[in-house]
Amino acid sequence: MSTPTPHNNAKLGDIAETVLLPGDPLRAKFIAETYLEDVVQYNTVRGMFGYTGYYKGKKISVQGSGMGIPSIGIYSYELIHFYGVKNLVRIGSAGAINENLKPHDVVIGMGACTDSRYAAQYDLPGTYAPIASYELMQKAIEKAKEQGTQVTVGNILSNDVFYSDAGLDNLAKWKKMGVLCVEMEAAGLYMNAARAGVNALAILTISDCPFTGEECSAHDRQVAFTKMMEIALELA
Ligand SMILES: O=P(O)(O)O[C@H]1O[C@H](CO)[C@@H](O)[C@H]1O
Ligand SMILES: O=c1cc[nH]c(=O)[nH]1
Numbered sequence: 001m002s003t004p005t006p007h008n009n010a011k012l013g014d015i016a017e018t019v020l021l022p023g024d025p026l027r028a029k030f031i032a033e034t035y036l037e038d039v040v041q042y043n044t045v046r047g048m049f050g051y052t053g054y055y056k057g058k059k060i061s062v063q064g065s066g067m068g069i070p071s072i073g074i075y076s077y078e079l080i081h082f083y084g085v086k087n088l089v090r091i092g093s094a095g096a097i098n099e100n101l102k103p104h105d106v107v108i109g110m111g112a113c114t115d116s117r118y119a120a121q122y123d124l125p126g127t128y129a130p131i132a133s134y135e136l137m138q139k140a141i142e143k144a145k146e147q148g149t150q151v152t153v154g155n156i157l158s159n160d161v162f163y164s165d166a167g168l169d170n171l172a173k174w175k176k177m178g179v180l181c182v183e184m185e186a187a188g189l190y191m192n193a194a195r196a197g198v199n200a201l202a203i204l205t206i207s208d209c210p211f212t213g214e215e216c217s218a219h220d221r222q223v224a225f226t227k228m229m230e231i232a233l234e235l236a
Helices: 025-035 069-081 118-122 134-147 169-176 186-196 218-223 226-233
Strands: 018-021 037-043 050-055 058-063 087-096 106-114 151-158 181-183 199-209
Touching (some): 018 069, 018 226, 087 226, 106 186, 181 199
Parallel strands (some): 087 199, 106 151
Antiparallel strands (some): 087 181, 106 199
């Protein structure tokens, strides 16, 4: 596989083995500017910014992934197969499904249900269950504890539809199955990682509660979700 790719102008070697993947490229910029030393911006294609730098002396990259499984599917596939990335950590916003979750709470996606057809490409004789890397998940839980950040760990939903004709009806059905929150990428990331034999994890911050109407601003989604960022940065 050759680099640069159609979506990333990094050269082989420009990207670290561990990459944080916020959906929002401006969240990637914020992380690079706030936390990393000796930062180099390696990607600007489509405004989907990517940076490599050092956090506490360890090389780490942060790459915008865009919204939805098709988008993170492209970025994560290229990171894995073209750039040799081994650890992919999504850091995203999510809507609460579980009534105990409130804005700014942190959730770790042990498993990711989905209504996406992404798994159809594998032609499996059944339903695939996308799960996080146990190793990354265990380390993230440990780091959260050290940092004094409470995390809720469990099953999440990667939905294809943000504005659904079904309103809250579909979320209510996932709620009955104990699903904690809804976002739009983790299941695709977990599948790409599983297929390639590398590690993936999704750490999320609750940005809104669809059942109650509570919500954070777009500015908060970009820069205020620092607890999940600080857990993820420790995974390098
Ligand atoms: O904040 P990010 O990481 O983009 O994640 C969530 O926000 C977007 C929807 O607003 C979707 O990408 C969803 O997964
Ligand atoms: O995908 C998402 C992300 C945040 N909030 C939602 O309701 N859905």
